[in-house]
Amino acid sequence: MKVGLLTGGGDCPGLNAVIRAAVKVGAGRYGHEHLGLLHGWRGLLEKETMPLGPDEVRGILHRGGTILRSSRTNPYSRDGGGEEAAAAFADLGLDALIAIGGEDTLGVARRLHEDFGINVIGVPKTIDNDLSGTDYTFGFATAVQVAVDAIDRLHSTAESHDRVMVVEVMGRHVGWIATYAGLAGGADFILVPEHPHPVTDVVAAIKRRHEAGSEFSIVVVSEGYELEGADTGEAVDEFGHVDLADVDVGQNLAARIGEATGFDTRSVVLGHIQRGGTPCAADRVLATRFGTAAAHLVAKGTFGRMVALVGDDVRDIPLTDAVAELKAVPPERFAVAEAFFA
Ligand code: F6P
Numbered sequence: 001m002k003v004g005l006l007t008g009g010g011d012c013p014g015l016n017a018v019i020r021a022a023v024k025v026g027a028g029r030y031g032h033e034h035l036g037l038l039h040g041w042r043g044l045l046e047k048e049t050m051p052l053g054p055d056e057v058r059g060i061l062h063r064g065g066t067i068l069r070s071s072r073t074n075p076y077s078r079d080g081g082g083e084e085a086a087a088a089f090a091d092l093g094l095d096a097l098i099a100i101g102g103e104d105t106l107g108v109a110r111r112l113h114e115d116f117g118i119n120v121i122g123v124p125k126t127i128d129n130d131l132s133g134t135d136y137t138f139g140f141a142t143a144v145q146v147a148v149d150a151i152d153r154l155h156s157t158a159e160s161h162d163r164v165m166v167v168e169v170m171g172r173h174v175g176w177i178a179t180y181a182g183l184a185g186g187a188d189f190i191l192v193p194e195h196p197h198p199v200t201d202v203v204a205a206i207k208r209r210h211e212a213g214s215e216f217s218i219v220v221v222s223e224g225y226e227l228e229g230a231d232t233g234e235a236v237d238e239f240g241h242v243d244l245a246d247v248d249v250g251q252n253l254a255a256r257i258g259e260a261t262g263f264d265t266r267s268v269v270l271g272h273i274q275r276g277g278t279p280c281a282a283d284r285v286l287a288t289r290f291g292t293a294a295a296h297l298v299a300k301g302t303f304g305r306m307v308a309l310v311g312d313d314v315r316d317i318p319l320t321d322a323v324a325e326l327k328a329v330p331p332e333r334f335a336v337a338e339a340f341f342a
Contacts, residue, residue: 185220
């Protein structure tokens with residue numbers, strides 16, 4: 001079989017580990033031939049490819065980013081884009097396609113499978129951990145670790161200067177990274193989109209904490225938290241997502257906290273630092289398990305599925321379930337963090 005692989009959306013620690021596993025297992029165990037499609041769906045539309053054999057995937061397990069490059073191209077955002085993608089799949093002589101991506105990339109994979117019968121397998125990737133159907137996505141653990149390392153460092157500065165430090169983390173419209181990084185970093189307050197507290201709660205908590213003898217505080221805010229009265233951003237990508245980098249929630253929040261408390265307040269935006277660099281061990285293992293499972297599914301001819309972590313098992317679920325809805329932090333999980341708010 002000739003199997004195409006692509007990575008779409010934001011880069012994510014562990015992408016190369018998936019590619020390596022899928023190619024090594026597919027070629028070594030089943031004799032599959034592989035073709036890399038460059039820059040996500042753009043590579044399929046433009047038939048921009050690279051050879052992808054055991055030689056190309058050697059030595060990439062620990063490397064961040066993706067050797068296949070990425071983009072946020074959406075074939076369905078242009079007229080006839082779905083038909084074009086299906087025609088390119090046939091022209092390239094592909095029998096199957098492993099699409100590694102988040103909600104958007106997998107949404108396109110599902111549509112190509114439903115509309116044109118393309119043999120796709122999805123692999124869930126995103127630091128945001130917002131895909132339903134899988135308990136965790138690879139890349140999330142690394143992003144949380146990066147954020148926790150930063151919070152640990154910011155603690156020193158906050159403590160030395162009697163400051164409030166506001167740390168803005170990624171996560172788009174859900175607060176997985178904020179909740180986990182805040183919990184592990186000992187944040188005094190965490191703001192997430194799906195369980196929003198008003199700024200007045202944060203201000204009251206910080207005042208209480210200072211009255212009780214602490215002279216510094218750490219607040220973690222998710223980029224998708226909607227600050228009352230602040231801009232919500234206008235620029236959108238091909239999938240209609242607002243560019244949250246334009247919103248500056250951390251900076252605005254710090255200004256409001258500083259004004260309301262009179263405490264010296266600073267903000268830090270961790271941004272893409274959370275996405276780049278080497279994957280942690282847990283993400284390497286998860287990515288390798290996902291890539292291996294994808295190769296097995298291709299060999300079995302079971303398409304229109306996504307590999308998923310359910311409990312501690314890797315299973316496969318319909319792609320439709322994977323992109324049905326965003327997976328928010330459950331209230332009881334967030335409540336664990338709330339119990340430690342000042
Ligand atoms: O989905 C991953 C993610 O890093 C989000 O957390 C963030 O909102 C977005 O991508 C940033 O995208 P870009 O790299 O296009 O700025």
